[in-house]
Amino acid sequence: MPLKWYWVLNWQPNAGSTVNSQILNEVTQCVESINGVKEGRWKATLTFYKPMLRDQALSAEFPRDFLGISLPEQPNKYYFILRGHKIVLEADSSIQLIMEKLQSYKSRVALNFEGFQYQLGDFQLRVGKVVPNQSESLRGIVMEVEYLPISSIEKSRQIMEEFVDIWQDAVSKRSLPGHFMHLEPNFSDYGLADHYTSQHTAVQYTHVMAHLIASGQAVQAARN
C-alpha cells in the first residue's frame, strides 16, 4: 500500500504556550497554501491496555506497554503492539469484543487522532489533533503524509524528504510556536519489510505516542 510518513508537532516547552485549536488552523491553512484540497474526515484510536488480574502482584509479569490501534483505512482490522518486545500483530476487529467478553484486558486510557484529510495531486495529507477519549482537551497535533504511487520505503525516501523541505518551507512562513518533527521507527526491528503496510502505520502511531508522552504533553493522560 502507499507509503506514509508521520509527523508530530513538537515545540519547546514554553511557559504559557499550549497546544490549541488556533495552531491547528494555522497548520490547515498551510496545507491549503500548497494547493491541498480538503476531502473529508479521518479518525484513528489508540488504546493502552492493562491486564485484569485477580492478584495485582502479578501485574509486573505482564508487559506494561500493550497498545491497540484502529486505523481508518482498515475498518475490519485491529492492530496490537508490544513496544518493549517490538511485536506488531494484525487481528480482526472483533478481537475487541472478545477481549471484553473474556474480561482479560481493560482499557487504561484511549486517545483519538482525528481531523481532516487533503489531496495534493499524488500526495495525501492528514492533519489531526490528539484528544483523549473522554475529554476535549487537545494533547497534540499530528500530520500524516502519504505518497500514493509507490509502496517501497526505500524508493520513496527521497521524494518524502523533498516534500518535507517544501512543507517546512511553507510552515516557516507562519509563526507557529513549534516545528514538525518526523519520527522514523526502525521497521526491521518489528520484522517488517520494505513494502509498506498498515502494520507499518501501527508502528508509527506507537512512536508518535511515545514521543508525545516523552515530551510531557500527554503525561496527564498516560499517568494513571
Added chain:
Amino acid sequence: MLQQHHQQHQHHLQTAVTAAPPPPAASSTPSSSTTGEAPPKQVALAMDRLGHAARLIADIRLGADRLLEALFVAAQPHQSSKPLHLFRQEDESMRQHLQDLRTVGRQLEESGVLNESLRSRSNSWGLHMPLVCPDGAVVAYAWKRQLAGQAGASAVDRTRLALKAFTDQKRRFFPHLDDEEDGQGTDSVSKKRRNLQALAEDNQDNLSNCKTLSDVLTSLEKDMPNLKVLTYERLDWLKRASSLPASAIDNTMEAPKHNFHSSSILRPAPQNVVAMDKIAVIELFFPSVFRAVVSLHPAGSTDPDSVAFFSPDEGGSYIHARGYSVYHVFRQITEHATVALQYFLGIRSETALHFLLHWICSYQTLFTKVCSKCGRLLAMDRQSALLLPPVHRPYQTFSASKISTQSISSTGDQSCNAPAAYHIGCFTEDL
C-alpha cells in the same frame, strides 16, 4: 371454348372501361395515367412495378434452370417423351415471363423510372420517381440523392474543421515535424545536423543486430538486469491486467522482487510458451518503481503503436497500452512517452522499438534522479498545481548506450553519460 374465352375477355375490357376513374386518363395507356394521378400514387405504382419486374426476373431465372434440367434429363438414355413435354411447358412459360417483363419495362420507362425524364416536373410535390441508377441502386425518391449531395457539402465543412483540429494536435504531439516551419535559420539547421550525427553514431553501434523482436528483447534483458520483461498475446494481457494487484500483495515477509515469482496466481504462463510471432504486448516492470506496457502492431513485429506507464501496485482491466494510470505522475509520463514514441517512429522507424524500450528504462531513476536544471526532485508544476518529480526524459538526442546499468551505479549518479531528467516546467526546447 375459344368463344367463351373471347367473351370473357370482352367482358373484362368493358368493366375496365366503365370502372375508369373520372379523370380522362384511362388505365389502358400507361403514359397518360402518370399525368393524371397524384405523385405519391405514381411513386407507389412505380415501386410496385419494380417489384413485379424483380419477380419476373426471378421466374425467368428459375425457368432457365428448369430448361437446363429438362435438357439434362433428355440427354440420359432410356427416356420417354417426358422431357420433351417438360421442355415445351417451360418454353411456354419462359416466353410469357419475358413478354410480361417487356411490358413492365415499357411501363417503367414511360413513367420515368429508368431515366430522369420526370425530374423537373413542377407538380411533383417534391417527390420524384424512383430512380434505377446506372450502378443498379434503386433510389425510392430521387431527392434522396440530392440530400446526399448536400450532406457531402457539409462534410467538406466538417473535414475542414477536423483538419484544423488535427493540425493543432499535430503541433502539440509531433513538434519535431514542425521544425522546418520555424524561422530560426541556422539554429535549427545545426540542431538537425547534431541529431543526424547522433543518429549515424547510433546506427553504427550494433543496431544491425536488433532487427527482429527477439533480438530487441534479448539485448534489452542483457542491458537491464534488474528489469523484468514479460511478453503476451493480446488477449492474454487482459487476463494478466485484471489479476494485477490493486493494493498491497499479502506477502510482507518477502522482498518485492520476488512477488511475481512466488505467487502462483499472478505468474503468467512461462515466457517460452508465447510464440515470437504472436507477441502483441510487452510489459516492462521495474519493481517498486513503475510498470510500462507497450503494444505492438501487428503482433510479432517490431512496430510499437502505443505505450503507457502505471504504478507498480496498480491493477485492473484499464492497465493497457492505451490506458491511463490513476496517479498524476504516471499520467504525465504516459503523455510524454506518447510524443517520444511518435518521434522514434518518425525519425528512426526501423529501430523504433529498440530505442523506445531503452528510453523507457531511463525512467528507473524516476524517484531518485533530480532535475538536471533545478537540482530538486519534487517541484510544483505551475500548470497542474501538482507536486511532481522530473517526468521528462529527453528523447531527441537519446542514445541507447547511455542508459546501460553500468552508468547508473548508484542513485546519486550524476555522470554526464546518464540521460538527463527534467521537470515539466524546467524542460525547454533548446535544451
